Amino acid sequence: MIVTVTPNPALDLTWHVDRILPGGTHRADTGVARAGGKGLNVARVAHAHGAPVRALATAGGPTGDEFAAELAASGVPHELIPVRGATRRSIALVDEHLGDTTIVNERGLNPGPEEWAALAEAVRRSLGDAPVRGRKPVLVLSGSLPPGAPDELLPGLIRLGRNVGATVIADTSGPALLAAADAGATVLKPNAAELAEATGIADPVAGACELLHRGASLVLLSRGADGMLAVTSEEIVRARLAEPLAGNPTGAGDAAVAACAVLLARGVKDPVALLRRATAWSAAAVLMPLAGEIHPSWPDLESAVMVDSPSLTALRRPSVERTPR
Amino acid sequence: MIVTVTPNPALDLTWHVDRILPGGTHRADTGVARAGGKGLNVARVAHAHGAPVRALATAGGPTGDEFAAELAASGVPHELIPVRGATRRSIALVDEHLGDTTIVNERGLNPGPEEWAALAEAVRRSLGDAPVRGRKPVLVLSGSLPPGAPDELLPGLIRLGRNVGATVIADTSGPALLAAADAGATVLKPNAAELAEATGIADPVAGACELLHRGASLVLLSRGADGMLAVTSEEIVRARLAEPLAGNPTGAGDAAVAACAVLLARGVKDPVALLRRATAWSAAAVLMPLAGEIHPSWPDLESAVMVDSPSLTALRRPSVERTPR
Structure with missing residues (x-):
């Protein structure tokens, strides 16, 4: 069972305009x-692949x-915690002529303490509902927090x-990333x-080691067109495609998290796998028009992924030649 | 009593973005x-002024x-006819730096025949509810029609x-303007x-006379910074401010219609008044950030309005010098 938590969800509205x-x-x-x-997005991808x-x-x-x-129409099993503040909107205007998208994200409203407590209770209940059979449930915490959310929430x-x-x-950023490592998140x-x-x-491997030192077990570092890096206390593994793909990068990181969650929920722990x-999955998300x-x-694509254990020198060299065209 | 009909209403959504x-x-x-x-917008202005x-x-x-x-929160008395199609959205992105606004208007969905019939029935009922006391009710029909709306509706x-x-x-445009004149709208x-x-x-006075000939009694022609013109079968009157006002022209025409409706509902019929x-009211709307x-x-402003009966030659002269700065 994979339980995903979206602490700052949004109603995404998209319009297509000629120019x-x-x-x-x-x-x-x-x-x-x-x-x-x-x-x-994580839940949609995992659900679509049978998890x-x-x-x-x-x-x-x-x-x-x-x-x-x-x-409800999407078919993704879910539970929504009712809150007083209206769900934020995120709006996207797609310019059909130029192909680019102008986005305005509302910051979102901070739920009250009893509403956050109800979310935590739903997490506890959902993890408890997970079938046991020797397999650990996976909890995924993804995305921004509304402004004013308590530091202790994550x-x-x-x-x-x-x-x-x-x-x-946990897929988060800023001080919450350090707090997540301190709290013992398995994967960041x-x-x-x-x-x-x-x-x-500045150095990505040293940065990842800092998160491991604080309490994480695995750091998955997304590097855009350069692929991804897995860092554990025992190894550093690099994965990438021979040629980066052109497309829509929105939701690529969420697809990576979904891949990780689906395998972990099946008991797969090997960092290389x-x-x-x-x-x-991250590359396969780039090929789709919608996140999720x-x-x-x-x-x-998975067959074409090249995996190696690079020298630290190679990792630290800026890779100008791999910018996608 | 003033009954306003909005056949293609919209949920207006506005966001302010720095740049x-x-x-x-x-x-x-x-x-x-x-x-x-x-x-x-007409109903809001009329209601705010006691009508x-x-x-x-x-x-x-x-x-x-x-x-x-x-x-409901606005306090404007209203009746909404339930329809199956979702109310359209109109979105506005205000650039706080440049001060301009980018607008996307959804076209709207056409209600079904029985939904249009329910709207007509509500019009009939509302006009019947109007207190009599020797004063005629005023029916205001304003704004666009959804694509596919029957030609016979207006x-x-x-x-x-x-x-x-x-x-x-009736405040409408395109073929619906001619149809409104043919059907005997009092004011266009x-x-x-x-x-x-x-x-x-091309000539505005000749165009107005065409509408009068078809069946209208009064044509109020809005001319932007040049003020307004009233044309009846008996007279042509021009009104304008000495200096055009700078501001937000959205809703200025609706304020003009509201002024007309409020006076007509009180029994005032003099075209000059x-x-x-x-x-x-049109000028006073330009000074406000929101339509309505x-x-x-x-x-x-009304004291400062200059009214005259211009020669047709003066009206036909293009007025380049009165473009607002």
């Missing part, structure tokens, strides 16, 4: 509404009703997961910029 | 949602729920109004471009 003129007035067909948020999933999120106000309706959920024997994956998945920013250490699948989906050709 | 970069990702505070549409009003519109789906909640509502003795104001309020486009006649108030509101200084 966006700043300051202009445009006509568009009805926008598409989707229940969004990184934890939900038992429960997606947890808050929902409030009329936007929360629309969020709930879309999530560490508290991580400890709650560890206390009931769950494997915990920063990208290189997030890792450097949180640890204050996790890294290979995470790299393949991966391309069915992922097994071919 | 909009096309193709970029932006953070914003929670957007503001408002029940929008030209007929509702008995009932605003009629359709509402459906989760956006319709949000629309209904905001309209003429049918106009005839319905005329049959129960109401004064009918096109702008110069709409009039020329609908009649195929209607024109003077319409020009003042007018600045409380409107009586001073």
Whole structure:
């Protein structure tokens, strides 16, 4: 069982406009509404690939009703914790002419203490519902927190997961990344910029070691077109495709987390296996127009993933030649 | 009693962004949602100035729920006709740095025949509810129609109004403007471009006469910074301010319609009085950030309105010098 938590979900609204003129007035067909948020992207990908999933999120106000309706239609098993504040909106205007997308993300409203407590209780209950059969449940904590959320929220959920024997994956950034490591998250998945920013250490391997030292077991470092790096206390493994793929990178990191969660929920712990699948699903997500989906050709991509244990010197060399075209 | 009909209402959503970069990702505070549409703007202004009003519109789906909640909070008396299709959205991104606004209007969904019939029945009932006391009710039909709406809709509502003795104001454009004149709308309020486009006649006075010939009694022609023109079968009157005002022109035409509706509902029929108030309220709307509101200084603006009966030659001269700065 994989339990995903999205602490700052959003109703994603997308409109397609022929050509966006700043300051202009445009006509568009009805926008598409989707229940969004990184934890939900993870749950969608894992559910679509047969893993038992429960997606947890808050929902409030009329936007929360629309969020709930879309999530119900998606078929992803879920539980929504009712909150007083309206679910935030995230809006995307796709310029059909240029192909680029202008995005406005609302920051979100901070639930009250009793609403956060209800979310924690739902996490506890969901992990308890997980079938045992010798397999640990996996708790995934993904995405931003609303402004004003308590510093203790994420560490508290991580400890709650560890206390009931769950494997915990956290995809977060900033001070929350260090707090997640301190609280003993099993897997952390920063990208290189997030890792450097949180640890204050420019070198990615040294930064990953700092997170391991604090209490994490595995750091999966996403490096964009350079693939991914798995760092444990015992090894450093690198995975990448021969040629980076062009496409939509939104949701690629969530697909990597989903790969990791699905394998961990099946009892697979080998960092190389996790890294290979995470790299393949991440690349397969780049081929899809929407976050929360991966391309069915992922097994071919996984076959093409090159894995090695690079020298530290090679890792520290900037890789200008691998910028995607 | 003023009954306003908004056949293609919208949930207006507005976000303020520091500086909009096309193709970029932006953070914003929670957007503001408002029940929008030209007929509702008319109803808001008339209601705020003490006129008995009932605003009629359709509402459906989760956006319709949000629309209904905001309209209820506004205090404007209203009746919403439930429809299956979701109320359309209109989104506005305000660039706080440049001060301009990028707008995307959804086209809207066409209600079914029985839903349009329910709207007509609500119009009939609302006009029947109007207190008599020798004063005719005023029916205001404002704004666009959803794509696919029956051609007979607007003429049918106009005839319905005329049959129960109401004064009918229609603010529409395209072929619907001619159809409204044919159906005997009392007052029509096109702008110069709409009039020329609908009649195929470049000269505004000749275009207005075409509408009078078809069946209208008064044409109020909005001319932007050049003020307004009232054309009846007996006179041509021009009204304007000495200096055009800078501000937000959205909703200025709706304020003019509201002025007209409020005076007509009080039994005032003099075209000069209607024109003077319409020009003042239109200018007072330009001073407000939101459509559906007018600045409380409107009586001073009305005092400053200059009214004359221009020669046709003066009207036909292009007025390059009066472009607002």
